[in-house]
Amino acid sequence: MPLLSEKDTKYLKKTFEEHLKDPIQVLVFVDDPSECEYCDLTRQVLEELSSIDGKIQLGVHHVKREPELAEKYRVEMTPAIILLDANGEDTNIRFYGIPSGHEFSTLIQDIIAVSNNKPVFFNEQQVDLIRSISVPVRIRVFVTPTCPYCPKAVLMAHNAALINRNVTAEMIEANEFPELSMKYGVSSVPHTVINDVHEFIGAYPEHMFVQELLKAVRKV
Amino acid sequence: MLFELKGLEDIKEHYDVLIAGGGPAALGAAVYARRAGLSVLIVEKVLEGGQLNFTTYIDNYLGFPNIEGAELAKRMKEHAESLGTQFLNGSVEKVILDDETRAVVLDDGRTIQAKVLMIATGTDPKRLNVPGESELIGKGISYCATCDGYFFKEKDVVVVGGGDTAINDALYLSKIARSVTVIHRRDKLRAVKILQEKAFQRPNIKFLFDSVVERFVGENKLERVVVKNVKTNETSELHVEGVFVAIGSVPRSDLVKGFVELDENGYIITNEWMETNVPRLYAIGDVRKKNVRQIVTAVADGAIAAVHAAQNYF
Numbered sequence: 232m233p234l235l236s237e238k239d240t241k242y243l244k245k246t247f248e249e250h251l252k253d254p255i256q257v258l259v260f261v262d263d264p265s266e267c268e269y270c271d272l273t274r275q276v277l278e279e280l281s282s283i284d285g286k287i288q289l290g291v292h293h294v295k296r297e298p299e300l301a302e303k304y305r306v307e308m309t310p311a312i313i314l315l316d317a318n319g320e321d322t323n324i325r326f327y328g329i330p331s332g333h334e335f336s337t338l339i340q341d342i343i344a345v346s347n348n349k350p351v352f353f354n355e356q357q358v359d360l361i362r363s364i365s366v367p368v369r370i371r372v373f374v375t376p377t378c379p380y381c382p383k384a385v386l387m388a389h390n391a392a393l394i395n396r397n398v399t400a401e402m403i404e405a406n407e408f409p410e411l412s413m414k415y416g417v418s419s420v421p422h423t424v425i426n427d428v429h430e431f432i433g434a435y436p437e438h439m440f441v442q443e444l445l446k447a448v449r450k451v
Numbered sequence: 452m453l454f455e456l457k458g459l460e461d462i463k464e465h466y467d468v469l470i471a472g473g474g475p476a477a478l479g480a481a482v483y484a485r486r487a488g489l490s491v492l493i494v495e496k497v498l499e500g501g502q503l504n505f506t507t508y509i510d511n512y513l514g515f516p517n518i519e520g521a522e523l524a525k526r527m528k529e530h531a532e533s534l535g536t537q538f539l540n541g542s543v544e545k546v547i548l549d550d551e552t553r554a555v556v557l558d559d560g561r562t563i564q565a566k567v568l569m570i571a572t573g574t575d576p577k578r579l580n581v582p583g584e585s586e587l588i589g590k591g592i593s594y595c596a597t598c599d600g601y602f603f604k605e606k607d608v609v610v611v612g613g614g615d616t617a618i619n620d621a622l623y624l625s626k627i628a629r630s631v632t633v634i635h636r637r638d639k640l641r642a643v644k645i646l647q648e649k650a651f652q653r654p655n656i657k658f659l660f661d662s663v664v665e666r667f668v669g670e671n672k673l674e675r676v677v678v679k680n681v682k683t684n685e686t687s688e689l690h691v692e693g694v695f696v697a698i699g700s701v702p703r704s705d706l707v708k709g710f711v712e713l714d715e716n717g718y719i720i721t722n723e724w725m726e727t728n729v730p731r732l733y734a735i736g737d738v739r740k741k742n743v744r745q746i747v748t749a750v751a752d753g754a755i756a757a758v759h760a761a762q763n764y765f
Contacts, residue, residue: 333498354559354560377597378595378597378598378599379497379498379504379505379521379597379598380497380498380595380598383497405601405602406601412602416590416671417602418589418591418593418603418672418692418693419588419590419592419593419595419598419599420599422589432588432589433589436496436542436558437559438558
C-alpha cells in the first residue's frame with residue numbers, strides 16, 4: 232500500500248516535471264526498527280518520491296552499518312534526511328524525524344529549491360546579509376506535523392543553508408525527540424534555536440529572521 | 452497534504468483584485484471574481500485557509516459534515532486555484548491609495564497595483580494581559596492547541612475561555628492530556644450546545660466557572676496558574692504545565708488604521724456590500740465588524756464584495 236495517494240503522486244509528477252532542473256541526491260539515514268519508530272516510514276515515503284522523478288536520487292544508509300558515512304554527514308539522530316546538490320555537495324539541509332503532515336510540503340519545496348539552487352525566500356539584500364556570515368551557524372527548528380506555521384520557519388532556515396554553506400539548518404520533529412525538545416524547553420512550535428545561544432518562537436517574516444540570524448552570529 | 456510551491460509562480464505588477472489574507476473570505480471572493488473574469492492575487496503570509504487550518508473538526512459548514520479544518524482549507528484553496536486565482540506567500544505591509552489604483556507594498560519591498568483591494572486579514576488570538584503571560588508564552592502558554600497539544604501528553608492542562616474555540620480545544624486536548632480544566636469567567640459556557648454536551652460527557656474535562664486567571668507563575672517554565680473566583684474573590688492555584696488561551700480575537704486592521712473607519716474594537720466598518728468608507732477598498736471576513744464570525748459568513752462576505760466590485764468597476 233503506497234503512502235502517497237494516486238492524486239498526490241500525479242500532482243507531484245507534474246510539479247517535478249515543471250520545476251526540477253538539476254538532479255538532486257537525497258540521503259536517508261535509518262536505524263533498526265527497535266531504535267527508530269519512524270525510520271521505515273521515512274524510507275518508504277522517500278522511495279516513493281524518488282520513483283516519481285528520476286532526478287531525485289535516493290541513497291538509504293544504516294547508521295550502525297555505515298558509521299563512517301553517518302559521521303561524515305554528522306548524523307546525530309534517526310531518521311535523518313540530508314539533501315545534496317547536483318555535484319554531490321552537502322547543502323547542510325537536514326530533517327530529523329519524519330517530514331509528515333505540514334512538513335511534507337517543506338521537503339518538496341526544499342527538493343525544488345536545491346535542484347534549482349534558488350531559495351524561495353529572501354530578497355537580494357537579505358541574500359547578501361546571509362552570504363556575509365563567516366562562522367559556522369547551526370539552526371535547529373523544532374516543529375510538530377500539525378503546526379501550520381512551522382513549514383515557513385523550516386523552509387526559511389533551509390533556504391539560508393542553501394545560500395551559505397556555513398549555515399546548517401535542521402528541522403527537528405519535536406514529538407520524536409522528546410529529550411532534546413525538553414532540553415531546549417520546547418513547548419510551542421515553531422521554536423528555533425541557533426548555535427545554542429539564541430532562540431525565538433514563531434514563524435518570523437524574512438527580514439526579522441535575517442536579523443535574528445545575525446544577532447545569533449554576533450553572540451558566537 | 453497541502454503543497455505550497457511558493458515563489459515559483461509569475462507574479463504580475465497589476466491585478467484587477469488583490470486580496471490581503473487568504474482565509475475563507477478571500478477564497479470565496481476569488482471564486483466569484485474569477486468567474487466574473489477578473490484577475491485575482493491572494494497574498495497570504497502563512498497558509499491559505501487561514502484559521503481553518505487550526506480547527507480540528509468543523510461540523511457547521513453546509514455539505515461537509517465533520518470535516519477536518521485543514522482538509523476544508525485545502526479544498527477551498529484548490530477550488531479557487533482551479534479557476535485561475537494566483538497566490539503569493541508574503542504579507543502586506545502598507546496600502547497606498549491614489550485616484551486610480553489601490554497599491555500594496557509587500558514585506559519583501561515589492562509593490563503590486565490593483566484596481567480593487569480587499570482586506571481579509573482576519574484576527575489574532577486575544578491575550579489575557581495578566582502578569583506572567585508574555586514571559587511564559589512558548590514556555591507553557593500557547594494559543595494553538597493543534598500545534599502544541601502533543602507537548603502535554605499525559606499532563607494536566609488548562610483551557611481559558613468558554614466559546615466554541617475554547618471548548619473545541621478542550622475536546623481536542625482531552626484526548627492527549629491527562630486532564631483539562633476549563634476556566635471560564637461566567638457561570639455558563641458560550642459555546643454551542645452540541646460542543647457543550649460533548650465536553651460535559653468527557654470524564655477528564657473539568658470546569659471552573661465564574662473564574663478568571665489572575666496571573667501565571669513559573670521560572671522559565673509554567674508551573675502554576677493563580678485563579679480568582681469572581682463571585683467569592685477567593686484565589687486558588689492550579690499546578691499545570693500547559694495553558695491554552697482561547698478568549699476571543701483581535702482584528703488585524705492596523706494596515707488600514709487612520710484612513711478606514713474602524714469600530715471601538717478595531718474591526719473595519721463596512722456597508723452591506725462590504726465596502727469601507729474608501730471606494731474600491733473592501734473588508735471581508737472576521738476583520739469586519741459583524742455579528743456572526745463563521746466560515747459560512749466569511750465566504751459570503753467574499754462573494755458579496757466580488758459581485759459588487761465586478762458590477763461597478765469592471
